[in-house]
Amino acid sequence: MAKEFIKGNEAVVKGAILAGCQSFYGYPITPASEIAEAAAKFFPSVGRVFLQAESEIAAIQMTYGAAAAGERTMTASSSPGVSLKQEGISYAASSELPVVLVDIMRAGPGLGSIAPEQSDYNQIVKGGGHGNYKLIVLAPNSAQEMCNLTMLAFELADKYRAVACVLADGYIGQMMEPVEYPEPVEMKIDKSSWALHATKETRKNLINSIYLEPAELEAHNQNLQNKFAEIEKNEIRFDEYRTDDAEYIGVAYGIMSRIMRSVVDTAREKGIKLGLVRPISLFPFPKAKLRSYRENIKGYFVTELSNGQMVDDVRLAVGELKPVRLYTRMGGYVPSIEEVFEGFEKAFIK
Amino acid sequence: MANKILKKSDSFYAVYDRKPGEDKMNTHYCPGCGHGNIHKYVAEAIDELGIQDRTIIVSPVGCSVFIYYYFDLGNIQVAHGRAPAVATALKRAHPHAIVISYQGDGDLAAIGGNNIIQAANRGEQITVVFVNNAIYGMTGGQVAPTTLVGMKSSTTPRGRAIENEGYPMKVSELIAALTAPVYVERTALWDTSSRNKAKRSIKKALKAQMEGKGFTFCEIMSPCPSGWKLTPAQSLEWMKENMGAYYKVGVLRDEIKTREPIIKEKKTVTSKEIQEVLGTDIKPSEHYPTNPEDRYKNPSMKFAGFGGQGVLSLGTMLANAAMEQGFNSSWIPSYGPEMRGGTAYCFVNISDKEIGSPTVSNPDLLVAFNRPSLEKFEGDVKPGGIIMYDSTIIDVQPTRDDVEILAVPATGIAESLGNIRCANTVMAGVYLAKTKIMAKEALIQTLPKAIKKKHLIDLNIHALEKGFEFIENN
Numbered sequence A: 001m002a003k004e005f006i007k008g009n010e011a012v013v014k015g016a017i018l019a020g021c022q023s024f025y026g027y028p029i030t031p032a033s034e035i036a037e038a039a040a041k042f043f044p045s046v047g048r049v050f051l052q053a054e055s056e057i058a059a060i061q062m063t064y065g066a067a068a069a070g071e072r073t074m075t076a077s078s079s080p081g082v083s084l085k086q087e088g089i090s091y092a093a094s095s096e097l098p099v100v101l102v103d104i105m106r107a108g109p110g111l112g113s114i115a116p117e118q119s120d121y122n123q124i125v126k127g128g129g130h131g132n133y134k135l136i137v138l139a140p141n142s143a144q145e146m147c148n149l150t151m152l153a154f155e156l157a158d159k160y161r162a163v164a165c166v167l168a169d170g171y172i173g174q175m176m177e178p179v180e181y182p183e184p185v186e187m188k189i190d191k192s193s194w195a196l197h198a199t200k201e202t203r204k205n206l207i208n209s210i211y212l213e214p215a216e217l218e219a220h221n222q223n224l225q226n227k228f229a230e231i232e233k234n235e236i237r238f239d240e241y242r243t244d245d246a247e248y249i250g251v252a253y254g255i256m257s258r259i260m261r262s263v264v265d266t267a268r269e270k271g272i273k274l275g276l277v278r279p280i281s282l283f284p285f286p287k288a289k290l291r292s293y294r295e296n297i298k299g300y301f302v303t304e305l306s307n308g309q310m311v312d313d314v315r316l317a318v319g320e321l322k323p324v325r326l327y328t329r330m331g332g333y334v335p336s337i338e339e340v341f342e343g344f345e346k347a348f349i350k
Numbered sequence B: 001m002a003n004k005i006l007k008k009s010d011s012f013y014a015v016y017d018r019k020p021g022e023d024k025m026n027t028h029y030c031p032g033c034g035h036g037n038i039h040k041y042v043a044e045a046i047d048e049l050g051i052q053d054r055t056i057i058v059s060p061v062g063c064s065v066f067i068y069y070y071f072d073l074g075n076i077q078v079a080h081g082r083a084p085a086v087a088t089a090l091k092r093a094h095p096h097a098i099v100i101s102y103q104g105d106g107d108l109a110a111i112g113g114n115n116i117i118q119a120a121n122r123g124e125q126i127t128v129v130f131v132n133n134a135i136y137g138m139t140g141g142q143v144a145p146t147t148l149v150g151m152k153s154s155t156t157p158r159g160r161a162i163e164n165e166g167y168p169m170k171v172s173e174l175i176a177a178l179t180a181p182v183y184v185e186r187t188a189l190w191d192t193s194s195r196n197k198a199k200r201s202i203k204k205a206l207k208a209q210m211e212g213k214g215f216t217f218c219e220i221m222s223p224c225p226s227g228w229k230l231t232p233a234q235s236l237e238w239m240k241e242n243m244g245a246y247y248k249v250g251v252l253r254d255e256i257k258t259r260e261p262i263i264k265e266k267k268t269v270t271s272k273e274i275q276e277v278l279g280t281d282i283k284p285s286e287h288y289p290t291n292p293e294d295r296y297k298n299p300s301m302k303f304a305g306f307g308g309q310g311v312l313s314l315g316t317m318l319a320n321a322a323m324e325q326g327f328n329s330s331w332i333p334s335y336g337p338e339m340r341g342g343t344a345y346c347f348v349n350i351s352d353k354e355i356g357s358p359t360v361s362n363p364d365l366l367v368a369f370n371r372p373s374l375e376k377f378e379g380d381v382k383p384g385g386i387i388m389y390d391s392t393i394i395d396v397q398p399t400r401d402d403v404e405i406l407a408v409p410a411t412g413i414a415e416s417l418g419n420i421r422c423a424n425t426v427m428a429g430v431y432l433a434k435t436k437i438m439a440k441e442a443l444i445q446t447l448p449k450a451i452k453k454k455h456l457i458d459l460n461i462h463a464l465e466k467g468f469e470f471i472e473n474n
């Protein structure tokens, strides 16, 4: 199949439409605005809804309504906007509404800058809103995956009636690469047992997140936890690069996984057996996979564009048997291959 | 104002099974509360209009959060103040639905103030039932935007003071100040005749929604005896005397008869049409194999110059053509803090292997279109690499002696073709002719994708050829 050379952010929109997404509700913010702009261009042309909401707070609530209405729906933003969406995310998680959220992370805290960071890991993977919930989190590292993982996010959101997030950094959003498109998907899922279709059949349905009786709310929470456990069992995704004989395991996602791939090659040229595990799903996190190396390696080398957020999950997964060392940059700085390699040498060799 | 709804409408459940506790017949509202009456009017209007099956009611946060105990309608409970945003999407997903956003004054006027104004301003085809009881009922009687001046609440223990809380908000007047809403009326529940008007207003709004007329807004002044610390009877009197004096009942906007309906329908689009619109069904490109020397294969490149010199599009042009020739390729613009200072640049990688980092510290090729970028980046180029610079514009020479240097008067050549903006394509020609990493035809094939204005394509083909000639003649 032939490919299109396209920006990651635009590949998200094409993937969404191919996945049968019926509505896009957004609010502009760099470096995610191309998503809203491409959605504004394409959604109405294929008979679907595009609306620029009054705020990110409203945009996520609109997806709450659209998902409740039974359609595939999405919103996209970048870090400060995602902070505002946390209210709606918590509600959608509790009401078990399949919503797809795309976060093109930028540097923070506060207004920060429009340059890339990966510092939304905690607010997305750990749940930035109130209550006991998880999002399904997918982390693309190419334009191709921006398309494919967006499509997967719709599928998983529906499969588990959960909020699924495509978590990318500004670099992955802004980068252009070849993308090969799958065929359009027909959404054939029958949601009439719970969704509001404004019909006689669905009149009995209730979308709700309030449970005043502790026993009821505990049971609801327990059901949610069971679902998240199910997701952990079924939906772990990762990628490995030169790990077979590795003495060191690198761990990185998004743009850092691209840089780390080159760092692995650099190390190998120098006779150092470095390999790379790239979590594609951040929740569920590939814990067992990471742990599986620990008897045979000298240590884990985690790199991320944050103050060290994913590293906590790596540490929880692998325990203390082998050192877990961290190389991070913040503030929108994306390190070079050489800088990361030097960081690795400092951590383990020198 | 009994808290029991006697003769139940079809749009109410006969037994309130969703309500916790023993009593499944009575509502949870306090004696004398206005919510029960308003529910009744909404239900009766729905029955009379015959729209029960297609009505969805959005419950707010407030005393009416439990609307779904009572209404035999599609029910959705939402976050505090956000009902208009949720209702917006419900209606757009199901244009045939009748969508009601039922909200209190704290919910609608305070926390959801922007959401209601924006939904009204967009002319969403929904009906808002706005219950104004001048107080936060559910949380125990705190001040609302609608609380009257001097009125005591648990957070205005000395009474509402204009210096601290400002004046009570006349929400219907605000909504009616917008152009889009088609119907705005304020009614009240203080006596039989006013209550009849309240009911008529709700029905009128719902009917207008059925006809696709636009945004309809029914404010209803409603008693909250518990919040006001009055008996039900005192509440009615107090409401008429005090709220009635400040908030005038009446129609603030009624253009139902004159408005053209906007009937929205969902259209179905075939997979084929989707692929056409998105351009995702892509025809394979012609292959034009070349045989470059090993040292030129799999280049990483940096293109730099002033914004407007076509630096970024030169990058996408080459990366796009490379993709069509079966290579992996990536393009990333200078982005974020690097962008300052007027110099734009981008990185391109072309490779027959998977591409790791899309940026590299030491590119194989630097193409510089202005002096600052030549001076800034020449030191980075890999030994044995290539520096190409626009010698029409740059009046210095690179100092490196371990790289190939090509001084190309690209802007001069472009000018001789009548348009300096094709200098970037001249450079592309020179680069391809020099390295043979792709054939001229490969780039010509990709030009229509890189250049949106059709009449510029021939010009760029000339520019490309001039680039090739430059290498042949030197």
Ligand SMILES: Cc1ncc(C[n+]2csc(CCOP(=O)(O)OP(=O)(O)O)c2C)c(N)n1
Residues within 6 Å of the ligand: B061, B062, B063, B064, B080, B103, B104, B105, B106, B107, B108, B131, B133, B135, B136, B137, B138, B139, B144, B224
């Ligand atoms: C985000 C958020 N903030 C605050 C609350 C607490 N809260 C619940 S109801 C309410 C006020 C509702 O008052 P109003 O809209 O006037 O409705 P009424 O109860 O008077 O009918 C508040 C502040 C909440 N549930 N959510």
Ligand code: SF4
Residues within 6 Å of the ligand: B028, B029, B030, B032, B033, B034, B035, B063, B133, B137, B138, B223, B224, B225, B226, B227
């Ligand atoms: S507190 Fe007020 S609004 Fe709430 S139920 Fe009681 S009377 Fe009604």
